[in-house]
Amino acid sequence: MNKIIVIGGGPAGMFAAIAAAETGSQVILLEKNEKLGKKLFITGKGRCNITNAGDMDNLFANVMTNAKFLYSAFYSYDNQRVIDFFERNGLRTKTERGNRVFPVSDHSSDVIATLQKVLKEKKVKVMLHTQVQSLLMESSGEDAPENIVTGVKLTDGTTMPADAVIIATGGFSYQTTGSTGDGYRFAKEAGHTVTDIRPSLVPFLAKEDYVRQMQGLSLKNVEVRILNEKKLLYQEFGEMLFTHFGVSGPLLLSASAAIKPSLTAGELSMFIDLKPALTEEQLDHRLLREFDEAKNKQFKNSIGGFFPAKMIPVMLDLSGIDPEKKVNEITKEERRHFIGLIKAFPVTLCGLRDFNEAIITKGGVKVKEVNPSTMESKLVPHLYFCGEVLDLDAMTGGYNLQIAWSTGYLAGISAAQPDER
CATH class of the missing domain: 1.10.8.50 (Helicase, Ruva Protein; domain 3)
Incomplete structure (x- = not known):
């Protein structure tokens, strides 16, 4: 059985964990905060604009950075599948002006509760108050001298082995929710380029x-x-x-x-x-x-x-x-x-x-170094990225969360399929 570690319990991380667990993999979700979805809780003024119900052209038109990179992700898990996921799992939704999709209750806490329920059903092991210090990497051998990811090391010194690691740590915005740029550090340590970051939707x-x-x-x-x-x-x-x-x-x-x-x-x-x-x-x-x-x-x-x-x-x-x-x-x-x-x-x-008032971060892990069809690093096998940690951003209206769901799903199913890695 594949063992997959997801770092970060935001929307992308939770969705990646669910997608990976649906394949039968053993999934551990690590979150340094005391609860999951801390930033998700305050999105849309606490109402949570889950996605946008516009057509695919509209989705791509509202992505401001690296829209082409999202082709596979959006078509693998589009906005209708997102709506269906929440409806199927008991969260009723409604569509408002500008095709913005919200929970009928207008409570972001209901979105988080739905995701937590599914995580539990899929037997994802959620570890709160758990902070990752670094990625574990080792040489893949003489024939292929590149490093591969083999797990993570926690700040308390504990090491956790894994067949794949998904970085879903978010960006640098709303730092009070824990978005302190850890994922950028992990990416740089793995040899990735992180583009200049700045506040956006601010x-x-x-x-x-x-x-x-x-x-x-x-x-x-x-x-x-x-x-x-x-x-x-x-x-x-x-x-x-x-x-x-x-x-x-x-x-x-x-x-x-x-x-x-x-x-x-x-x-x-x-x-x-x-x-x-x-x-x-x-x-x-x-x-x-x-x-x-x-x-x-x-x-x-x-x-x-x-x-x-x-x-x-x-x-x-x-x-x-x-x-x-x-x-x-x-x-x-x-x-x-x-x-x-x-x-x-x-x-x-x-x-x-500044970042404390920015809804999202512009900039992040350079997408040319990530496979758009799988979200796997092109530099380090078995390492995946999803969500705001990547150099992707969009307009308001549910588009940024759609990026999180789509890239999270793709990273999750790809990490869980070692034969296709």
Whole structure:
């Protein structure tokens, strides 16, 4: 019987363990935390966006790094198989806006409980509070002088032999959940290249004080454009949030993944179209109509219907129009400038927040050194990688978890089939 060790009890690790155990292999899942799925518990604001129900083209389109590498993984275990797995094991799911799939209960704990139940059914030995110090490797012989993995050594000095080892330690994001980069160290010690890592799906810092004045304000149905000087880097419609440090929300998290890492370190110009459904001409007609109905009102009292309350003082200040001025005295030039502000509200982005606020890590084990059909190392036989430890990342919407399930499954079944290694 094959003995397989999986390092890391996150989504990729749990799925790899289940897949390997289904072949009849003896599987041991090692997790250094006090429980499994610690990061999974907080994903999707605690609701856990399990996957995305879009078609295969949509899945690949939302992978930002090394999408082609995932061809075998996605087709071996696609999003429908993920949904079927959870439904079959008692977790009812629902599909929301943007094809996002959640548990009906809206509780990530139910996703973890389902995985734990299956691990138990498949007789996977789960060892919590168990930290791996290093991989055990030895020469495969004179005819083949390369090293092969033969097990792991724990931090307490215990050695555990295995026929295959799967690294599913996650990335470097949300470090409080245990994602401290152990897998990168194991990979480097085995001779692998680890590409530069940085936070991704992470909020931006903003320069202007007026952004902080609007802390907690969420804007829906706005369009954001981000430019590096005159070059458009990102343009999208959706929802965003002002914070005490800058800007966040789905639009900005996605922007952090879409913009090249080298560009997010400097200053970028962001413009928010607060009324994307209206052209400047339509907006001008609406303003004139509002002003006409409130001829003797002061400017500061006439724009309440246009913006959330928290935004009004900022809009008044940036407009350059005297707040006490009667609306019937506002000039065409002042009105035009105000319309320009509504259609292109300016924010200067000046960097990203750190790994503690990043949903995922961009960068990781170089995929050219991993077999995409099996997730096995091309450098060290019997060593496998899956999930966020690899140089793979995607947009929000369930895509990153789909990467975890698919690569975890493929690593699990491949590690359990020695004749095909």
